[in-house]
Amino acid sequence: MSVAVHTDDDLAVIGAGFVHLDYAATAPCVRAAADAVNALLPSYGSVHRGTGPRSQTSTLEYERARDVLADFLGCHPGDQVVFTRNTTDALNLLARALPPGTTTVVFDGEHHANLLPWPNALRLPAPSSPDEAVTAADRALRNLRGPVLLTVTGASNVTGEVWPIARLAEVAHRHGARIAVDAAQLAPHVPISVAEIGADYVALSGHKLYAPFGSGVLAGRADWLDAAEPYLAGGGASAAVGDRIGDVRWATGPARHEGGTPNLLGAVSLAAVCSALAEADRSALRAHEQELLAQLRAGLRRVPGVTEVSLFGAHSERVGIVSVTLTGRDPSEVATRLADDHGIGVRAGKFCAHPLVRRLTAEAGDAGCAGGLLRVSFGLGTTAADIDCLLAALGSV
Structure with a gap:
């Protein structure tokens, strides 16, 4: 498989003629995403579903896209990268994968995608400073028992303010909790490394990150995801199906939560943008x-x-x-x-x-x-x- 050579033109925004200042809702597509889609269209086919040249090429490109996202996000070895539709989809997937009895701690300054999906949620008032965010999280987490997830935004979709993710991760881990980061608004602006900031899970959307609609990612620790029921029951998520109802052996790894034919073009275009950004200054x-x-x-x-x-x-x-x-x-x-x-x-x-x-x-x-x-x-x-x-x-x- 050939390796793409990136140029400054890869991050050139497609389209002109008006002043677009609504990137937080949908960022414009860049050349790298469009070129990746156009290059794949002549040979694109089913992923993980066939032995013909189209299927083999598509499967290789899809899994290559997964590797690119893992590198872009600085994931640990063994972390999973699950392709989703968007950040909302990714966080709902994680909410469904929480162990029974998990308490979720969330600030009420979040986007609804990170405010509404969580069962058994403890909602904290939005803090007035980064220090207050850390103090409030520390106070809440010290009194909780059992599985606990702290879930926070990386950058506010309303004010643009960057949250103290590394400090919050340190507090969470000190109390035996995990932390999930809604990086929809952070990833387009700031490099992210799951390993460096101490996040357990990161979610993002392609349409915020200069790729087309319909692609997103949940990346992070594998154990909760492997233990959970599949997010979408169907082909791809099932490894073997017996003759009786309920006689199913589910896949492990990302496929467990990627039921149905995956969004190949979305994954490839998102990976192309991430690859171009990784090589940019x-x-x-x-x-x-x-x-x-x-x-x-x-x-x-x-x-x-x-x-x-x-x-x-x-x-x-x-x-x-x-x-x-x-x-x-x-x-x-x-x-x-x-x-x-x-x-x-x-x-x-x-x-x-x-x-x-x-x-x-x-x-x-x-x-x-x-x-x-x-x-x-x-x-x-x-x-x-x-x-x-x-x-x-x-x-x-």
Whole structure:
């Protein structure tokens, strides 16, 4: 099998003609993902299901994609990489795989994907600082017995603030608990290593990471996943099926939770992006993003009636996501005006994080704002001119 040679063009964003600043919802596809799909289409076929050339090629590419994701995420030897539809799917899979009686500890500042799936959940108030997050987790975990999972976001989809994952992992492990990280918003902006940050599980979505819709990953420790009932019962998840109902021997490893024909093109396109990012100068990409973030935040402070919201304070570490309240204005109306009159795409609403948005609007003195917040988010392909365009348009609106 040939090894791809990556160039700067691999991370070039496909599409032009408008200013897209809604990356936190869906990041645009990059050239590496599109090229990987186009290269595979002429020979693509069933995965793990045949001996013909199409099936053999597809199976090799699918398993190669799994290896690429394991490397990209810095997994331990023996960790599993299970392909899912998206982060929500991945976290629901993990919730279904928890040992009986597991207590889940979660902050109420999470995206609904990491707030709603968990049985027997202990919900903590969203902290006002990274230190408070660590202290609150420590206090909660010390009183729990049996299997325990602490599940947290890597970076907020509302404020962009980066959570103290390594410190939370240390606290969790000190109390015999495990930690899962919703990396949907962190992975596109910051390199992640499961081994280095001490995470037991990481979940992410392809459509946040410059790949098409429909692909996601749950990566992490194998024991809970191997002991759980299959997430989707069917072909692929079953190793042998007898003549009587219930006479089934289930597969082990990732296949156990990948029932049905897998999303080969999604897996391959996601792996292509991860491979290109792994070879890029991510420090330079991060520095450029921080320059744009400073430009955006400084410009927003000059727009009357605009107030940036934050959990951890003005100087906390962030990725390229900023949300604001708009005094006396409906964020949805403003977002529509930006799109219709200026060709600028942003997001308005509560971003599937209703408890957090309610708190942030209240703290900003806008508790009655039923429309939620206006969110600006960006990444690869965003330029200083894009930020200037938004600021000028927002000022006029």
